[in-house]
Amino acid sequence: MALSVVSKILVPIDGSESSMRAANAAIELARRYNEESRPVEVIALHVIDINPKFHLFTKYGFHYSEYERKAKETAQKGTAEWFPKIKEKADHHNLRFRSEVTDSSSASVVGEIVKFAEREKVDLIVLGTRGQSEFERLLIGSVTSGVTVYAQCSVMIVK
């Protein structure tokens, strides 16, 4: 794929500064590739990081359902703040925009992003370098690294 045709751009959002910068780049790319005959859609995706392995801790008094409820609540608050900011910029350039929330309980954050991109036949995934939960000392976060390796479509890493 030589990127002559771009119809769908996916940008995973976790609220980090890095992911919001990626959203700006995704909108800019969509604007440049947008054509009347083939409008580009930007999809912002938030994957709630629910690790199903945590179930294992339940027997030691760790309340998984409580943890899951809190993660979803935090995600709801977050996306209510992040998504409108991106939508506003997309609207400003008359771009198609959609936001989605999913969780990583059936796979992992990387797995969810890759599966979503395949299901939606996304042409390009635009990523920041580091998510909120990554160690600052890493030059590139594990989610970004994982998506770069496993995505079947092209990937842009915005620094």
Added chain:
Amino acid sequence: MALSVVSKILVPIDGSESSMRAANAAIELARRYNEESRPVEVIALHVIDINPKFHLFTKYGFHYSEYERKAKETAQKGTAEWFPKIKEKADHHNLRFRSEVTDSSSASVVGEIVKFAEREKVDLIVLGTRGQSEFERLLIGSVTSGVTVYAQCSVMIVK
């Protein structure tokens, strides 16, 4: 950097199908970002893979200078074939185009690409997934992976 301004796009070329696909994507991107007031330049870079560690083998009868001469000869033949193909496409879209050849003797292929991008203040590096010398079983080549991690500018991986 939110990629609203793109003036220089670097595409490392080793002649692999993957790198030639990246060149097409780089030209397409340049075309989309090109503005009369800010023309975009595409730079194709070939790094001759000369491993200075091979010097160590000299004492066992390995002729390093012969190896180096052959590597440079092969590169010359290769670039004489690859670069005009890319230039033709760039010319077709009235884009600025430049080609450069360097070697990895002072660092590594990754190091050379990253240093070149910094020196030239490149905005974006466009890469294929796999070079000629990478193992086919890898989902992403070591050069692509290394550049993604160490480049200071944004990176696009074309699949």
